[in-house]
Amino acid sequence: MVKSLQGDTQLFVPAYWEDAKQELMKRDRIMRRIIPMFGDLHLVGRGDPFTTLARSIVGQQISVKAAETVWQRLLSACQKCTPTHVMKAGPEQLAACGLSRRKAEYILDLADHFKAKRVHVAKWEEMDDEEVIAELLQIRGIGRWTAEMFLIFNLLRPNILPLDDVGLLRGISMNYFSGEPVSRSDAREVSANWEPWRTVATWYMWRSLEPVPVEY
Template identity: 35%
Template sequence: MHAFQIPLMPPYSFERLFQRLQTHPDPQLEVQAENNLLRRVFRVGSRPVLTSLQFVGSIDQPVLQVGTTSALSAEERDELVRTIRHVFCADLDLLPIYEQMQEEAELAVLVKRFRGLRLMHDSDLFQSMVKTIIGQQINLTFAANLTQRLLALAGDEVVDERGVKFLAFPTAEAVARLAVEDLRPLQFSQRKAEYIIDYARAIVDGTVELERLWAMEDEEVVAHLTALRGIGRWTVECLLMFGMGRPNLLPAADIGLRNGISLVYKLDTKPDEKEIRRMGERWEPWRSIYSLYIWEAVGAVKRKEVWEE
């Protein structure tokens, strides 16, 4: 086992991360909440690498202990570290965001309750877009089930020393080779199957160059990707937030955000997209983080937590 540590920017709440995973299941993860341990496969280059991730330390002195049985070159280890830091939002300084959020009493409650909560980002932009397309207009549990079926159909299998099987997310090349008829028996709708395969083929044929997206402004990414069939603004905003980690996204059309704002601000009716964008003006430049904390208020209610004080 090759092991090394990655320090994380405090505050970092392992407890909140694991609680969020209860309502946001990820079929790639083996979760051992009692040990603060996650196991999953990351791609290093194109190679699937099974990795263990144990959170040690405390909310104010957080450290991630990383282990793998795979032999890695120095370059591969550096790539794995970069991916893990991105996935676990390791370098985000929450303190200036909290200072701004506490200007509103309704949000100050969330800061206190969810202190140290961060997004878990997707490990690559192909995976992020495919998961977002899968999740369109269905609930989180069914989306996780569809993702698991795609993993089983086209992903790479890695077996640990105890014979436990893990699946790496499929590559764009693997998905591009699929036909719609391969996905329909897995309960993918006709359109969802078409959009996923079309997106994979756009990457393989060079119509979309994912690495170029990192140098683009948010609106440039939106314009570039919404040219593809089946990809709208909400889909790209999710990619920007969950795939690229952009801090100032406000997915105002998201029903979960509408529900969360209604809950947090104790509104009699759910705000529409225009009203959410108006409210979000005072949340800049951290609207992604505000959205996360508002979503988490809904998640806490689903988990039957008492989150108000």
């Protein structure tokens, strides 16, 4: 993992990215076409687990633009995005940022799990993918898709295949099936050729639809 700074934010670049690109281009003719289109662009992770998860809850079922607006309001209301500051703000202030009452409850439950140490944040680096997902699923508002986004964007795990992700399925449809609808089974079949770099291939499927990377 390579670290860099953007303003006050610490960013992380996966150390495996270049090797994964080369492997995928050797094995997969579609990847051989898509990967060079995006030059030196790559997945960028952010270092703070609480921020990543809170931001993913904010973004559920709303547009990227709307999510960014709500997120900026939340940062202004809480001063810092920490479990303590979020809990101090409380449900009314969070709702005033544009969050639904349910999402406000989810973010407060997330903060409570972190503050009470009911999740083992310090051990996540050593835990396998499914163990981390199992812990995250204990938190209200976090389903498997959100947990997989966390593994991709925070822990930078190399082999995640988020089968509930609409963008991934659409990317596979457009690039491998000439726009025909694809099933989860189809996606698994295509992705067998991507192992152990399914995260990287998924990221390029997203880029093929939306060139500007999403951040969490």
